[in-house]
Amino acid sequence: MLGDSHVQALLAARHPDPFSVLGLHPEEDGQMWLRVVWPSVAAIDVLDAKTGKKLVGLNHRDPDGFFEAPIPRRKQRFAYRLKLYDPQGLVFGEVADAYAFGPQLPEAELLALKAGRHPRPYTVLGAHAVVQQGVPGVRFAVWAPTAKRVSVVGDFNQWDGRRHPMRYRHEAGVWEIFVPHVIEGDLYKFEVLSRDGRLLPLKADPYARAAQLRPDNASKVAPMPPVRKLPQGRADANRRDAPISIYEVHAPSWRRLGSGPFPSWDDLAEALPAYVADMGFTHVELLPITEHPYDGSWGYQTLGQYAASARFGSPDGLARFVDACHARGLGVLLDWVPAHFPSDGHGLAQFDGTALYEYGDPREGVHRDWNTLIPNFGRYEVREFLVGSALFWTERYAVDGLRVDAVASMLYRDYSRPSGEWVPNVHGGRENLEAIALLQQVNRVLGTEAPGSVTIAEESTAFPKVSAPTDVGGLGFHYKWNMGWMNDTLAYMREDPVHRRWHHDKMTFGLVYAFNENFVLPISHDEVVHGKGSMIAKMPGDDWQRFANLRAYYGFMWGHPGKKLLFMGQEFAQPDEWHHDAHLPWRRLDDPRHAGVQALVRDLNRVYRTQPALHRLDCEAEGFEWIARDEADTSVLAWVRRDGQGHAVIVACNFTPVPREGYRLGVPPGASAWREVLNTDSSHYGGSNVGNRDAALPVENLPAHGRDLSIVMTLPPLATVYLVAV
CATH class of the missing domain: 2.60.40.1180 (Golgi alpha-mannosidase II)
Known part of the structure; x- marks a missing residue:
């Protein structure tokens, strides 16, 4: 019989090692005892799994849900099932017991995780449907090294943290459990008790592959997408000597599709690739589609580095969307955000009660501009988490590449910080050496494991060798956004033509450094929000001059060295600045002036693609x-x-x-x-x-x-x- 202190610790979900007492365990007299915690049932019978015969009824020792009994005539462990009765005496299930199953993760996998050497941590951590000893269920695993206790909770156990406390694997700080009969689609979170005894807000799974639609935020058991290769020819289409003209899209506000507030992936697959291909673009780039709690962040405050947002339906729809783009000859780029994450209670912040995913010192770990947290790029497990995410999207969805957001903020420890409010690196400098190592690692891994895919840096400083290979000291990106070119040329275009003679150098200066990196010329969403106005609104003069200026500028841009990027709506001179909760004003195409700009962009793309002189040596x-x-x-x-x-x-x-x-x-x-x-x-x-x-x-x-x-x-x-x- 189990001691009272153990029983009370189990029922309070504070037992240090529930696997040592729950399930089958031999006692000193040689008898096998079976112990179960199940607060919502009135009685439990133990059945032989092979014969289905009842062996014993468990004693309901504590009304809060603790059951135990010795098993007659059994000296060795055996396969059993639990027959459950409700308070009315009705049977409501025959199930396997989670505590009948041993450790789930091999030692080698755990050691690789701890050392930050696991190439695909998403195949180990998270929720994975498996079959154990002939029983289907889900294996859960989560990294929380300083937690005192972690339970998986969900629909399958009435969100009760007493039901499935997990096994702690000390080698890597990983908690794991196999829960029988959980199926794909079930909701779950992790209940974490911190080392100082605090019960934290329920945590979503950092490695979840699907989640609820906001404002709900539980993780959802989802299948692992199969490995998918880039279609033949896509690698060549992503090369620096290929024409690359990118249409940047915020999927929810592109066009009203379907009946809901958000288009489904299938809605988008039917409409978006056809339009982008007709316009002559070579790639479509999606603002972040990873799960995020706040629509107004446009996806840039993500909490689901492995989960495609529920706004657009199930994750397999994303695979169909990518296929539809590839069928039209289009590449797919995803915005990827490793630089920061929001501090929502259900997310990564203070995940185990300590600064686990983030830097502990707010001088390192807080982004003042966005009121978000900065990942601890120096921690192996965090870098592994981020590198794994980059590989997951390229390997499992066959996207052509990732545009990495806010790289400049990652590279410098004093980014947007006044003197004295940042922590120098080990050499006393301002560079974030850990973030640099992470970016190099991401690009090396993708180069090896996802050949043909590309990475693009949103980097706004003069940091050297952003698009140089890592083996010569570069960051390893394929392309870098040319933010200086964008700022200079737009400043010139805002000038009245009579004053432009005094600002002529703004149009020529970009050629001084145009070939130091492999540049993309970006007119992105950032240039048409927050009071900056739309592209047509930036142009001076009367209506005729404004449209003429915009057309001239687009001609200048497409003729200038560098790959091209244009945010949606600017291809037809959207008159107002973009807003994320309104669809593009497609009715404006009834106006010949707007239709004319659209026709020009279509022809610019055609000439850019068909004239090799306009693209083959874009970066030379x-x-x-x-x-x-x-x-x-x-x-x-x-x-x-x-x-x-x-x-x-x-x-x-x-x-x-x-x-x-x-x-x-x-x-x-x-x-x-x-x-x-x-x-x-x-x-x-x-x-x-x-x-x-x-x-x-x-x-x-x-x-x-x-x-x-x-x-x-x-x-x-x-x-x-x-x-x-x-």
Whole structure:
């Protein structure tokens, strides 16, 4: 018979080792005793699992739910079942006992987890449907090294932490249990008792693959997605010599689809890939689709690094969406957020009653800008958690890559912190060496385990070698957002054309460093929120000039070295700034001016993709040469793009409303004439139709712009034109 202190500890869910007393255990006299804690039942019979015969009825020793009895004529452990009776004496189940099963995780797996060397921690931690000794159920495992007790609670045990206290595996600080008869779709959380005796808010599973729709926040048992490879050809489409034009999307507000407040993945799969492909983009990038509690964070305050948000339906729908994009020739990029997480009680914050996932010192562990917590990048298990998440999305959903959010905030310990309120690194510097190591590890792992996928850094500083390989000291990203280019050029475009001559360098400075990294030119969601206005709202002048300026700017952007990114709605000049809880104003396409901008973006993508000179050497200095760089007085810019194989495109911009007829432009040798292939002032796009039409512009032996050869052309007002050799 179990001592009273043990019984009371079990019923208070404070026993240090419930597996040592619950289930079958031999006593000193050689008898096998069976003990069960089940508060909601009135009586329990023990059955032989092989024959189904009753062996004994357990004594209801404590009315709070403790049962025990010796098993007659049994000296060894055996397979048994529990027959449960309610207070009316009715049978309501025959079940296996969670405490009849031994340790779940192999020692090697636990040691790898503890050392931060496990390549796929998501295959070990979390909830996994398995069969043990012929019994189906779910294996739960969670990392909580300083907790005094952890129980898994859910629908299957009336959310009662006394029912399934877990086994502590001291090697790795992991708690585990196999719970029979739990099935996929069941809800669960972890009940954690801290080392100082506090019962914490119920915690969602950090490794959950599905969760409830907010405001509910329980984790949901979900199948492990199968390993999926990128389709043939996708790796080539993600290379730096390929055309990459990204359509950035906030899925809930893109377009009203379906009957609910959020589109399902299948709704999106039916509509979004077709539109993006028709527009000529090569990739679609989704703002974070990982589970998050607050819609207004747009997904950037995620708590479910492994769970696709319930807003869009079940996770398998995401796989179908990715397949639909790939079928249209589109790549899929996901925004991934390892830099911070919110402090909601059910999440990672103080997970076991201590600063486990976050830095303990608020000078390291709190993001002032977002009022969020910063992961402890120096802790092996935390880095493993994040690296595993990156691999999970690329390996299990076959996405083409990850755009990593807020990299700048990760790289520097003094990011957005005043002097004296940050902790230097071990060398006394400001760089976060642990975060740097994490980013390098992510990129190495993906390069090895998910070949063909790419990573893109949102990084706004001059940190060196962001897109250089890790073996030469780089961070290992494939691409980096060019935030400096974006800020400079938009500042220029806001100026009235009469003042642009004084700001000409803002349009040229980006070429000073354009090939230091593999750049993406981003006009992202961040540029059209929080009072910044939409793209068309940034443009000066009357309505005609505003639309002409925007078209000219897009022409400049698509002709400039670097991959392209445009946030949804800006392709048709959405008039108001974006808001996450309103759908895009598609009715604006009834206005020819908005439809014209959309037609221009479609044609820019077409020309960008079909003219190798505009993309093949996007990231190489050999692919660019200035023609007219210093004509500040006329606000004219012109350059040559090359593909390294003999093809060239000339891009010429006029950022004043003055048409320049008879403009002599120096041209490279090798062609007898040049022809206009795109003009942002075309009437097709809502422009004034000034330009060079389809006429061949003959090359003359007259010098211009320091060149021996030139052509005479018309530069339309507030316009960009592309010329190709005839």
